[in-house]
Amino acid sequence: MHRLYENKDISVFWDSEKCRHAKKCVQGSPATFDPTRRPWIDVGIAETKEIWQAIARCPSGALTCTYNHEVxxxxxxxxxxxxxxxxxxxxxxxxxxxxxxxxxxxxxxxxxxxxxxxxxxxxxxxxxxxxxxxxxxxxxxxxxxxxxxxx
Ligand code: SF4
CATH class of the missing domain: 3.40.630.30 (Gcn5-related N-acetyltransferase (GNAT))
Structure with a gap:
């Protein structure tokens, strides 16, 4: 499963096949990554910096992100x-x-x-x-x- 989550600053990519459920993302930004919620990723709550840093902790490459550059x-x-x-x-x-x-x-x-x-x-x-x-x-x-x- 491939999912794209966007706020005004960044786009977050999630590839479920790579996800090892290490939950580093959840620890890094619990408001953004909540496995009990659907959809489980919401990039509209936490600061972009916090989301970016949480994604950087993903050990599997399941989560990646990019700046939107106003596009x-x-x-x-x-x-x-x-x-x-x-x-x-x-x-x-x-x-x-x-x-x-x-x-x-x-x-x-x-x-x-x-x-x-x-x-x-x-x-x-x-x-x-x-x-x-x-x-x-x-x-x-x-x-x-x-x-x-x-x-
Ligand atoms: S940190 Fe990466 S591998 Fe771990 S649960 Fe989050 S997306 Fe999946």
Whole structure:
């Protein structure tokens, strides 16, 4: 399971397959990481610094995060994609095709000047999260999505 949690400052990625339930995150920020709550991660309560430091303690790599750099990422089911915006400017997208086998992610792209800001990862996670919520498989065929989802 891949989940993306965002507040105005940061995006938090959680990959359940990597989680070893060491609960370092819970100790680091109990308001953010609460296994008794659904969803168990809420990045809208604690200070961003506390959340970031708690994530840094995750021993498995299940939790990672990135600054948003004032870029928003949204899901657009009608166009089968997730889209990144800097204000009104479209700066990236992740496209998928609905097939009988699942959602095939075939293209992920971010404008060159926005590279290195974690935006492509946010785009892939956004599509994957939406697919998983609908109980659809995700089949990455673009090289970047493969790297994000298989590493
Ligand atoms: S610290 Fe990492 S491995 Fe441990 S429970 Fe939290 S997410 Fe899972």
């Amino acid at each position: 928003s990422v949204s899901f657009n089911e009608a166009d089968s994609c997730s889209i990144a915006y800097d204000g009104d400017r479209r700066v990236g997208e992740c496209d998928y095709q609905v097939t009988a086998e699942g959602w095939v992610i075939y293209h992920t792209e971010v404008m060159p000047e926005y590279n290195g800001k974690g935006i492509a990862r946010r785009l892939v996670y956004k599509v994957t999260e939406e697919a998983e919520k609908r109980k659809m498989s995700v089949i990455p065929t673009c090289s970047y999505a493969k790297k994000v989802l298989n590493s």
